[in-house]
Amino acid sequence: MTSKPTTPDALAPWGRDEDGRPMLPMGAHWTDVPELLEQHLAGIQARVDQAQPGTWFASPTAAAPDAVCTRHDGYTRTVGQFTNMLPGDLELTLHARSDLSWSLDLIAKLRTRVAELESATGTARAMHRKHPDSEHCQYDDMTWPCPTVTALGDPSEAAELDAMRADHPAPCRVPDSPDCTCPGEPTLPQCGKTVATNGNIYAPCARHAGHSAAYCRDSAHNHYFLAADTSGPTP
Known part of the structure; x- marks a missing residue:
């Protein structure tokens, strides 16, 4: 019997399959899964x-033609040979190691900065809390929600997304898509709009009626379009 996929965790937001591999729902990109991203960066x-x-x-001497060399600790070593390589390809090869090293260092610095900002955000949220007896912030006594809390955004949004993922486990695309694909999910009325704002006609929108997505998607899944009529299906 196939074991049940695990619940989501920090490295696998959509849970794991029976083999422990992170699950990737339809519509998501592998870079949205921290564990897959870490594996790629480690590689x-x-x-x-x-x-x-x-x-x-590139070696400038006739004694070592078509050779890629490296200079390190006062010594010159041969990396390898190249033949009939286009100038652009050679330039990319010569700079690949240093460019990748620079990029990885930058990623590490940006991650450190993100961690610092997340920590500062958590501290600010802890300081700016609603007064239990009035519609004011306990920290700055400004009307709730105070400007700081407004700027940081509503922390309940993340909790709501987690709850939606729990109700709609992978491979369902909710909340990354407004279209639920859970087995046995009741069929909702379709949007049915066909006319785009530029006048083009498409197959009826297959999203559910009243969907929150900005663009309609035709039933063939070939086109996304901004519907001209936002009040209901096109007659």
């Missing part, structure tokens, strides 16, 4: 670490 870092260090360059 890039491993390839960079295995490559020869130093500054790579």
